[in-house]
Amino acid sequence: GAGVSQSPSNKVTEKGKDVELRCDPISGHTALYWYRQRLGQGLEFLIYFQGNSAPDKSGLPSDRFSAERTGESVSTLTIQRTQQEDSAVYLCASSLTGAGANVLTFGAGSRLTVL
Amino acid sequence: EDQVTQSPEALRLQEGESSSLNCSYTVSGLRGLFWYRQDPGKGPEFLFTLYSAGEEKEKERLKATLTKKESFLHITAPKPEDSATYLCAVLRGGATNKLIFGTGTLLAVQP
Numbered sequence: 001g002a003g004v005s006q007s008p009s010n011k012v013t014e015k016g017k018d019v020e021l022r023c024d025p026i027s028g029h030t031a032l033y034w035y036r037q038r039l040g041q042g043l044e045f046l047i048y049f050q051g052n053s054a055p056d057k058s059g060l061p062s063d064r065f066s067a068e069r070t071g072e073s074v075s076t077l078t079i080q081r082t083q084q085e086d087s088a089v090y091l092c093a094s095s096l097t098g099a100g101a102n103v104l105t106f107g108a109g110s111r112l113t114v115l
Numbered sequence: 116e117d118q119v120t121q122s123p124e125a126l127r128l129q130e131g132e133s134s135s136l137n138c139s140y141t142v143s144g145l146r147g148l149f150w151y152r153q154d155p156g157k158g159p160e161f162l163f164t165l166y167s168a169g170e171e172k173e174k175e176r177l178k179a180t181l182t183k184k185e186s187f188l189h190i191t192a193p194k195p196e197d198s199a200t201y202l203c204a205v206l207r208g209g210a211t212n213k214l215i216f217g218t219g220t221l222l223a224v225q226p
Contacts, residue, residue, distance in 0.1 A: 004158070031212060033213075033214075035216075041218055042121075042202065042216045042217055042218035042219055043159070043202065043204075043216040044216075045213050045214070045215065045216075048212060048213055050212060056211065056212075056213060058213070059213070091158050091159075093158070102146075102147060102149070102164075102206055102212060102214065103149070103161050103164060104149075104151075104159075104161065104214065105161070106158030106159050106160070107158050108156070108157055108158050109157075109158055
């Protein structure tokens with residue numbers, strides 16, 4: 001596609017439920033990132049995928065958070081047993097390798113509200 | 116520990132009133148410093164990459180500069196459409212490709 005696509009755009013859930021957030025990166029982009037942005041705050045790194053390499057999971061806040069990516073395509077971020085502090089906008093970004101690496105193209109985000 | 120600090124947190128300007136936003140960083144072996152713009156309800160949009168001290172980049176009314184400890188985003192004669200949150204991010208040396216973001220500067224330009 002022309003840009004990074006995220007779904008759902010908005011998700012309201014009850015505390016304790018599991019949620020899945022999806023990201024479709026730009027075709028040909030081998031790197032994919034997930035960031036979390038709480039209201040009025042900056043971007044907090046969660047996880048990074050690069051091709052077939054082991055993902056950098058150093059930003060995942062707890063074992064309730066996990067993410068998968070199949071090859072260079074879609075990624076899913078899963079939050080189990082959601083808590084109110086998980087409420088945030090979850091942003092996905094993708095980038096090329098080589099000279100274009102690290103210039104991230106972001107999606108519009110998935111806004112998660114945990115009641 | 117890598118750290119990125121942006122100031123001010125918020126800035127209100129009159130249309131045509133030039134100013135600068137600051138991004139101070141502490142990182143081991145800077146490989147790149149990035150500026151992004153974020154409009155409400157949208158993801159950040161890439162503006163500039165700076166790689167070494169002394170480098171400058173320009174785009175329309177925006178000019179980004181870099182020293183060994185900080186970067187400035189200069190806004191010349193801003194217009195209301197420049198209103199947004201401006202985010203700075205750094206990429207440290209080594210094998211990582213993880214960008215560390217600051218908390219941003221919320222810019223409001225009044226007509």
